[in-house]
Amino acid sequence: MPQVTRFGVSLEDGLLRSFDRSIAEMGYANRSEAIRDLIRDHLVQRKVSKGNEEIIGIASLVYDHRTHRLGDILADMQHKAKVAINASLHIHLDEHNCLEVIVIRGEAQKVHEVAGKLIATKGVENGKLVTTTAEIPKG
Ligand code: NI
Structure with missing residues (x-):
């Protein structure tokens, strides 16, 4: 204790x-x-927020799946990312809108870069990045 x-x-x-x-x-x-x-x-x-710390990013993206090739573009970006994409979850919110939740693990600077590009992709209507670490400061 x-x-x-x-x-x-x-x-x-x-x-x-x-x-x-x-x-x-x-x-x-x-x-x-x-x-x-x-x-x-x-x-x-x-x-x-430090550049070389190992972090976990949870990116959420909301978009309309009718936007031309957007699903393919987002998938292609994840395949080519230089950080580990640990998981990707796709939820069909309604007739047209999709939510993707992507878990990205790697150096802070790279996680922010990959998530930033996904969020900034034309057609993504709302994107957020939440960051955490496995090394929570203890007492
Ligand atoms: Ni969908």
């Missing part, structure tokens, strides 16, 4: 009330756990 340090934080009353309300809505049992998660996420986001 790692050693635990208690520390005090000064906050405006309104800010603390808003924080307490927000974390209660999210299901946190107490402030300490919510603050621990915020600190871990801060450290993870710093880590995944």
